[in-house]
Amino acid sequence: MHKTASRISSTPRTEKARRAFTLVELMVSMALASFLMLGVLSSFLMMGRSGANAQNYTQLEAKARKALEYFSRESRLAYAVSSYGASSVTLRIPDTSSSRTALAYSVTYTFDGTAGTFSRTGPPIDTPSGTSATTVLLTGVEQITGSNPFNYYRYVTTGYASGFTSNTASNVTEIKQIEINFILKRTSTTVASATNKVLSARFILRNK
């Protein structure tokens, strides 16, 4: 009896289980699933976007620091400026002797707004006797509106503290400081937004 009752009571459940979902069930479940997936995907995309930006920023930081390190090292060491302009400067670097003006090599730093590059032309920085070559230190560089990539300043006993702009150098003899200004940009491939970094630093030509 118990066995029969069991069979009788189980038959309707089996049939019901085999029936398809109703339209309402489907719509409700799909809506819920969509909301769930939307939330998960949004979070995932946001994290992906943040991760990509973070990676870009880290890469930017590393490359910018390296480029600045190169430029700062050689500008501090330079004993003369051979030529200069709004987008490039050529420095004369002394050798390892006690002489301040014994030339080891010349090096040129160039900002190319069209190509979006900041490059160095000279022998390898750690091998002054090496062959001169052009190395792109940074890509994705842009000029800051209203500001030259390279600016030059002279030394004045008064005025550094109150107004740098009045100390602009007008010839190679006067140049005592070099300032670089530009934007370094990376565009994430997954999203429309980009990572920007403004580079602005000023270096004293210690041997000049």
Next chain:
Amino acid sequence: MRTLPHSKRGSVLIVALLFAGLIAISLTSYIKLTIMTARLANRSFYGNAAENLVDTGLEQALWSLNNSTFTGTAGFSLRSGYATQYQGTFPSSTTYYSFSQGVKGQVKVWVDNSATAPHAVAKAIITLGDGTTLIKQAEVYMSKRSYFTNGLVAKNSLTFTGNVAIDSWSSDPDANAATAAIAYSSSVDKDAGKIASLSVQVSSISVGNADVYGYAAVGGSSADAIDVGATGRLGPYGTANGVIDPTRVTYDFTTNFPDVTAPTTTPTTIAAINSNTTLPRAVDLVSGKTTYYYSVPSISLTGGDKVAVSAGYNVVITVTNTTGTTVKTTGNAEINIPSTSTLTLYVAGDTAIAGNGVVNGTSSVPNQPIAFQLYGTRSATTAASVGMQDIAIKGNGYLAAVVYAPNANVTVNGNGDTYGAIVCNQANMVGNGNFHYDESLANTLSTSAWQVSKWRELTTSSDRAAYSYRLSF
């Protein structure tokens, strides 16, 4: 309640775990990137601190050189086995400069004071909070400051009257007094005559119709600070009339004009010189001695009187009277310095050397300008109360001289050329004689103060290896 088939049970959990895993990986990467960026920024920040620390060490070396004190409170000790090399750790071998967040730093300095160009190397070690270290190294070479890095320098105005030319040459290009000096000629002249004025006034440098083949520097930023006449010029050879080459002018000139004092060597005191005198006097001669110091109240020569330095001797005269005209020559009187001798005058009063003036060399071949040095010793304090010293000087056919008189108004007369350098309060170049700056004076006639002549960061392993054993203390 409806249940999922056995085969589908746990699939939601797996999907959830997968998502969670992906999120965890993303978060971990994000955090690692952030940490890396923070670490980079931190190292960069303390890298700058290390540079400052290196400079602190090099400053210690420069201070010790200028004060001739290395040991004791100066913080250095003699390097074992070397008589002129010193080493020191700052703030000390057991203490550190404290930075924020548990960061600390020390700088080790090695100094070689044996050469004419003393040499110092500093190594800064910054220990970060996590125990890692940052090391920066740099070296400097030092040289003596010179009063004469420019040919004609005035605190105030610098005026040329006459159709003169200013250029340069080097009488001692190898900076070796033992080799023969180079006389000025058209084959060694250069368009590197340097004139400068500290003044910020209009026409600080009045070139007039002079041809300045070289450089000019003024303290004021106004273009009116330099005045060039219609037939004057300032620039390299070939500069057109009335033109100032902008690449040869700087508007940022600044310098110190330290007072100068007579040497401390005890002089032989003699009476005022009013007649023919030969120095050193016969009674003062000592075998093997070539430099003689004299103290005299005044020098006043007239007619054909002559003060002559004997050949082969160096004479230093301190004129002790400080007011009135204390050195004066008129008529055909002269101060004569033969080709193998030198004369150095320290004068606090006014000076009027006219007549035949100073004959530094033969009548046609000048000595090196350094053979006749005239120092105006009136101090800035005295000049502020009693006025500037007046120095008027001329040569006979030419004037070869070095004049340092920061509190004197100097007038150079005559139509002969002037060779050497002049530093003064105000300069008037009168006559049609040209001025030839002797560039060697920037190296051979120095003050007692040391300055950094070259700075170099040691970045490569070979650069650092060259000094590693000297800094391993």
